[in-house]
Amino acid sequence: MIIELDSVELYFNTRRILNGVYLKAETGTIVGLLGRNGSGKSCLLQILFGALTPKYKFVKIDGKPLLKPLYSKKNTVYLPQHQLAPNHLKIKTLFKLLQLDWNEFISYFDNFSPYYNAKLTTISGGERRVIETYAVLKQASALVLLDEPFSHIAPLYVEKIKQLITAEKPNKAIIITDHYYKDVIDISDALYLLKNGCTKKIEDIEELNDYDHLNVDHL
Numbered sequence: 297m298i299i300e301l302d303s304v305e306l307y308f309n310t311r312r313i314l315n316g317v318y319l320k321a322e323t324g325t326i327v328g329l330l331g332r333n334g335s336g337k338s339c340l341l342q343i344l345f346g347a348l349t350p351k352y353k354f355v356k357i358d359g360k361p362l363l364k365p366l367y368s369k370k371n372t373v374y375l376p377q378h379q380l381a382p383n384h385l386k387i388k389t390l391f392k393l394l395q396l397d398w399n400e401f402i403s404y405f406d407n408f409s410p411y412y413n414a415k416l417t418t419i420s421g422g423e424r425r426v427i428e429t430y431a432v433l434k435q436a437s438a439l440v441l442l443d444e445p446f447s448h449i450a451p452l453y454v455e456k457i458k459q460l461i462t463a464e465k466p467n468k469a470i471i472i473t474d475h476y477y478k479d480v481i482d483i484s485d486a487l488y489l490l491k492n493g494c495t496k497k498i499e500d501i502e503e504l505n506d507y508d509h510l511n512v513d514h515l
């Protein structure tokens with residue numbers, strides 16, 4: 297599957313947030329979306345998913361225009377920047393509802409074994425992020441949108457999440473954004489920088505220096 301998002305125009309009142317965006321993702325690849333705070337990365341993922349309606353957007357799947365929101369096709373999963381699962385839920389209930397294998401999860405994250413009966417509210421924000429990201433990655437889907445999966449997560453867990461994302465890649469198209477640039481760049485096959493409302497495809501990470509965005513020598 298090849299998905300393309302083109303010609304996005306997003307305004308909040310008269311403030312223009314996005315214009316002239318192009319982004320392409322295909323099965324078997326991870327696309328990293330970089331950009332400063334407030335550049336519009338989360339809005340862009342919401343627009344692609346269909347949760348936010350801009351003034352204009354054009355989405356194509358395998359070259360054909362998509363006229364319905366992507367979420368209605370049920371082949372896309374989206375990890376939003378903020379909490380995904382309801383607070384009152386027990387972790388074991390979440391695993392049951394989403395048909396996730398607890399033992400497999402524990403094989404990656406053995407520190408979580410005491411949490412099976414716990415409510416999501418009783419674990420830390422970072423631990424919750426690990427569970428939500430795992431749940432999203434393990435769904436059968438063609439397209440995965442990940443908004444800041446590494447936020448508030450300990451480095452050891454970041455490495456495991458990176459392994460899981462890479463393991464899911466062969467059968468999925470994955471779009472990821474996070475401020476942990478090094479981790480995004482590590483696992484991405486293609487990179488886009490979002491700046492001044494437009495995307496720029498980054499062919500060589502040295503280009504990020506030219507855009508005054510980050511010092512690649514520090515990566």
Ligand SMILES: Nc1ncnc2c1ncn2[C@@H]1O[C@H](COP(=O)(O)OP(=O)(O)OP(=O)(O)O)[C@@H](O)[C@H]1O
Pocket residue numbers: 308313331332333334335336337338339340377
């Ligand atoms: N509902 C809204 N109403 C008005 N402005 C909004 C709304 N949602 C987002 N914005 C503005 O749009 C801009 C882009 O927001 P967005 O959350 O997409 O940025 P981001 O690149 O994901 O930032 P961060 O890296 O800090 O998460 C920001 O300036 C934000 O304040």
